[in-house]
Amino acid sequence: MAPNAVFWIRDGVLVDRMHINPVAFAFSTFAFAPIEKRKNSLLEELINFGFEKSGYSCADKIRLYNVERAHLVDNIDNAAAFYNAVATEAALSTDYFPGVEELVSDLTEAGCHNFITSAVEQEVLNAWSRSEQGQRIARSLKEILGQRDGFTKGRDHFAYVSEKHGAERIFYVADAVLEIQTGNGHSSEFNITPVGFGNVITVERVMEAVCIASNAASACDASKVPYPISFPSVDEKKIQLPDSETISSSLTAAGAHTVVSGTKDSIMEDLRNYFESCGCFDSLKTRKLTP
Numbered sequence: 001m002a003p004n005a006v007f008w009i010r011d012g013v014l015v016d017r018m019h020i021n022p023v024a025f026a027f028s029t030f031a032f033a034p035i036e037k038r039k040n041s042l043l044e045e046l047i048n049f050g051f052e053k054s055g056y057s058c059a060d061k062i063r064l065y066n067v068e069r070a071h072l073v074d075n076i077d078n079a080a081a082f083y084n085a086v087a088t089e090a091a092l093s094t095d096y097f098p099g100v101e102e103l104v105s106d107l108t109e110a111g112c113h114n115f116i117t118s119a120v121e122q123e124v125l126n127a128w129s130r131s132e133q134g135q136r137i138a139r140s141l142k143e144i145l146g147q148r149d150g151f152t153k154g155r156d157h158f159a160y161v162s163e164k165h166g167a168e169r170i171f172y173v174a175d176a177v178l179e180i181q182t183g184n185g186h187s188s189e190f191n192i193t194p195v196g197f198g199n200v201i202t203v204e205r206v207m208e209a210v211c212i213a214s215n216a217a218s219a220c221d222a223s224k225v226p227y228p229i230s231f232p233s234v235d236e237k238k239i240q241l242p243d244s245e246t247i248s249s250s251l252t253a254a255g256a257h258t259v260v261s262g263t264k265d266s267i268m269e270d271l272r273n274y275f276e277s278c279g280c281f282d283s284l285k286t287r288k289l290t291p
Contacts, residue, residue, distance in 0.1 A: 004280060005113045005142075005167035007157070007183075008104075010125075012054070012175045012199065014116070014137070016264060017094040019201045022050025023209040024090050025058050027217045028083035029065070031229050032073045043231065044238035045069070047206065051241060055176030057119035057147065058083040078224045082217075084124055089216035090209075095133070097199075099268030103275075104140040110281045113142040113165055117172075119153045122146035154182050158190045171278075173197055173271070177254045184255025195274065196251030198261030200244045203236050210234045 012018035026046035030038065049069070053061045059080040062073050073079050104114050118125055125146040128134045142165065145157045161167050170190055172183035175197040183194035214231055222229055242250070248259045260271045275281065 003111055003113050003165070003167060005115060005161050005165065005170045006104075006107055006275075007115050007117045007161075007170055007172045007174075009174050009176075009179060009197075010116045010118050010120075010128075010144075013173050013197045014096060014100050014104075015091070015094055015133070016097050016199075017091055018054070018175060018199060019205040019209040020090050020094060020212060021087060022054065023047055023206065023213040024087040024216065025050040025061055025083055027213045027231060028058065028079055028086050029062055029073060030231065031082060031217065031222070031225050031227070032075065032079040033227070035227055037070070037072055038232075040232075041235070041238055043234055047210075047234070048238075048240045051201070053178075055119075055174070055178035058087075060119075075226070082220065082222070082225060084121070085220040086213060086216045088124070088128075089219055090212045091128075091133075093212050096136070097268050098265055099272065101137055101140075103268055103272050104137055106272075107275065107280060108140045110283050112280055113161070113167065114140055115142055115157075115161055116144040116146075117153050117157045118144070118146045120146050122148045155186055158183075158186050158192065162190045167191075169193060171195055171275070171280075175199055175251075177250050180251050180254040180256050187255070193257045193278075194255055195271075196248070196254075196256030196259035196261075197267070197271070198244065198247045198251060198259050199264065199267055200247060200261070201241055203239050203241060206239050206241065207234070207236050 008014050011021050026043055029046050030043050049065055053064055059076050062076050062079055065072055125144050129144055170192045172192050173195045174180050180194045180196055183192045186192055244261055248261055251259045260274050262270045
């Protein structure tokens with residue numbers, strides 16, 4: 001029997017860092033903005049834009065900002081590389097959602113294949129997989145799929161798992177509208193079930209991330225940053241975040257088969273209940289009942 005596959009988003013679904021990445025994007029992009037373009041409230045605007053464009057790579061977010069808002073960054077590659085360094089440093093203070101390690105382990109034992117799918121460069125993901133954090137779930141992952149030449153997040157990853165690993169059904173657990181739309185767009189081709197992950201981020205957690213990202217940026221090699229790094233304080237009143245109902249509605253409208261929502265401490269248990277309702281643990285239950 002062909003296995004089920006579960007596609008996981010590392011940042012924001014497995015690892016509780018969705019409050020970190022948009023802020024790290026904002027600080028990295030701000031660092032590469034010419035002094036004369038660093039208007040008042042730019043940092044807050046970049047933070048809001050980072051949340052709005054969740055699911056895009058840092059480089060793509062910068063390109064979109066250049067087109068949709070104002071041309072801000074010339075050297076996108078260097079800015080994205082600086083972001084990778086800042087986000088990696090900032091991630092040292094993050095951890096998995098409670099229950100992640102047990103859930104992916106149990107899914108593996110039940111015969112499901114777990115994959116991380118990411119827009120992050122493959123080399124960065126490979127380095128993470130060797131870290132203490134990555135090693136904690138390494139045995140429960142079939143493979144980590146990142147950005148490579150001619151191989152990107154989306155259809156390439158779906159086709160690879162469907163064709164190489166023979167996945168009968170792909171559960172795509174994602175927290176961003178773009179990711180759910182992508183999964184839904186290929187649902188009939190690869191039998192994908194998009195599952196919305198509705199983790200609500202509060203302004204308080206964003207302000208925590210501001211401190212973390214600011215310290216991380218200061219600790220990273222800034223030799224390729226062309227302008228002095230001087231970050232203004234962030235006005236929390238200018239941070240705009242969606243509430244739980246808005247998040248669920250957006251994910252549903254994007255094509256989520258279901259939306260699992262909850263607090264940081266409860267959302268993985270809710271996700272486990274969803275997988276159980278889909279029969280993903282049936283084989284595990286059968287083995288445990290067999291003398």
